[in-house]
Amino acid sequence: MSHSAREIINHLGKDWVCRDSKTAVSAEQILNIFESLDKVLPKKVQCYFFPVSNSINSAVLFLYFISRNINFFIGKETEKEVPGFCDKVIRFSGSTFQDEIPDAIEVSDHHDEVNAQVLIPDHGIVILKSSGTTGSPKFVKYQLPAMMLNAGKVANTFSMGPETRILVPVPINHMFGLGVGFLPAIIAGSSIYLLGNSNVVNINEAIKSFKPDLALIVPTIGKMLIKLNKNLPFKPLFICAGDKLGQDLYLEFERNVAKMINLYGCTELGTIATSPVNGTIEERMDGSMQAIENVEIMVENGTKGELLCKQDAGFDGYIDSSGRNVTIYERDSWYRTKDMGQIHPQNKFSVLDRVDQFVNRSGFLTSVKEIESAIEGLVEEVEQVIVVIDEAENVLGKSLTVFCKVTDQDIIDADRIKRICLQSMERHLVPEQFFLLEQLPLLGNGKPDRLSLKRISHDRQNSIRTEN
Amino acid sequence: MIDKTVLEQKTDEVMSTLKMIAAENLETDVSADDIDENASLYEDGIGLDSINVVSFIVAVEEKFELSFDGDDINTSVFSNLKSLAEYISARKV
Incomplete structure (x- = not known):
């Protein structure tokens, strides 16, 4: 040949x-x-x-x-x-x-x-x-x-x-x-x-x-x-x-x-x-x-x-x-x-998974995909979940923010999803911030745009800090 | 032999149901009445993308209580709402 x-x-x-x-x-x-x-x-x-x-x-x-x-x-x-x-x-x-x-x-x-x-x-x-x-x-x-x-x-x-x-x-x-x-x-x-x-x-x-x-x-x-x-x-x-x-x-x-x-x-x-x-x-x-x-x-x-x-x-x-x-x-x-x-x-x-999709939380090498699957399996109203790793750190390690697309925002809110996760998931797997989005941003190849979500996470946390 | 008038009436009924299903499966806010039955079903026409084409086909099967054979899923039948309505009404008569 x-x-x-x-x-x-x-x-x-x-x-x-x-x-x-x-x-x-x-x-x-x-x-x-x-x-x-x-x-x-x-x-x-x-x-x-x-x-x-x-x-x-x-x-x-x-x-x-x-x-x-x-x-x-x-x-x-x-x-x-x-x-x-x-x-x-x-x-x-x-x-x-x-x-x-x-x-x-x-x-x-x-x-x-x-x-x-x-x-x-x-x-x-x-x-x-x-x-x-x-x-x-x-x-x-x-x-x-x-x-x-x-x-x-x-x-x-x-x-x-x-x-x-x-x-x-x-x-x-x-x-x-x-x-x-x-x-x-x-x-x-x-x-x-x-x-x-x-x-x-x-x-x-x-x-x-x-x-x-x-x-x-x-x-x-x-x-x-x-x-x-x-x-x-x-x-x-x-x-x-x-x-x-x-x-x-x-x-x-x-x-x-x-x-x-x-x-x-x-x-x-x-x-x-x-x-x-x-x-x-x-x-x-x-x-x-x-x-x-x-x-x-x-x-x-x-x-x-x-x-x-x-x-x-x-x-x-x-x-x-x-x-x-x-x-x-x-x-x-x-x-x-x-x-x-x-x-x-x-x-x-x-x-x-991608290396940057792993994070050390309480000494456990944890994949964000594992967290995403756990939340999707746990909360029926959640259609899609994307977890981003923040720059900020806390006692567990790098802070995590989760963005959820849900079937109906009138039925469930971010606080309720977080409460369900805290009841059923190991503590180091539960992200610190939960936000709902109507549409999750995508890259041209159809994959989630995690960099945009990271920016959104940063902006929202800044705005919450300012309000407080 | 199928009476042509009966077939046309049937096609009109099928068409209004199909427009409703298409409107439900499109991600944009469009009313069933505004959908052009002669326009392509896809992104160069009424705007079904590769993902909501599948949801549309499944919804059509459920609504009309029929099952498309693999052979039926082709670009002639699924060209526009008109071709699909004609196909469904011919099967339903």
Whole structure:
């Protein structure tokens, strides 16, 4: 299996197809489009800003860039700010490459006040933006061969080949859709269905028409398929990344929907581990993971702590918006994942939560997720709970604030929820402050915006102090 | 053979119930009367997002006491309220 970017298109078979909900493209058509793009696109570009979506146009342009070793930054369609290291912006005009190639794209110059020249010596650079779950988003710089090496390992892990068909209803402008779906499929010669705006209706329809062997999902889609409770017209192997489903939901998914493998990875290192692909349902359900080839995992002391990872196909480092290196990642060094984990026998491990979601309370290393689950299980009227760790400390350790979304604020208030918790939970698990919110703020990726909640907590406590 | 007038009356009744269910499942404050039956069900139309699409389907099944087969859950039937109303009324006649 060749991992060379230049060769990847040539090895796609005659039956290979990449499609979205409207149209499809074959390998032969792609090569024809490439020839036209060679004539249309400007030469000597330092780095393109390229808003990528789950469409045929994006897929073809992506393959064009990697086959020509052109540097590009994978943006989102909604991205407003073009980073300074991009000197050209490429956008789609609405028509498809299959119709009018020159009319399908618009290329414009981008001049930033910072003269960004740092990328000039490099070729075949792919830049992504991290999700910003733990702070401000960062620009993550990859050498194309490293990204392709990682994708090749994923293809091997899932035994992907020319006969395999993969449904990608998660965005390919994130590492999951890109590094687990799109690129492994290209390397293995597997056919691809790129689905945008995923909901149960178009996922169900895509599964029926495309008959995928593999389908990528996030836990939200998994929960939606469970709630829909229908026999799928075809049962692919689902690969799920993100916060793992609880054991009950996992079991329900496997019983009522199909087999599911959990995948662990990050923008910086790509895929790190999966639940045992050929293991039993119990092995998949308990959340334990096995590192993929040439990836090592450890914790510093004992068997529980921050997961450290060594990967031969990781990123180069972080760059700033003018292209300057901020942090360089050494391949033989241990990367701090910022995830708390536990090492198990037989080279297995499990991911517990983000490191910053653990707090020492009365000498107990406590996960905020554990507190959130306890409150959700205890108070019937509570729909969702987010606990944030405050800067202030008290005798128990760092102070905790909990934000609750409840079914009806006329029925229950924050004081009552706190009283229920104090009656039933161990003291060190009960947060100090309880607030109700009509809506909990979310990040673009759908995860709770804990930084905003931390600010709200700080402001509310200040205002209470002032009133007192 | 189904009488066309009966089917149209049935579709009108189904439509007003569907508009009510859609309004209940939308996160914005919209009245059932303001929902366009020809607009897409999704975010480019009346605004059902990926999560409340599921709640909407489940609510429709409960209200009309029917169960969609996996095959029925497709973008033709679930295109807009009109296509869905026609499908339901054809099943209910």
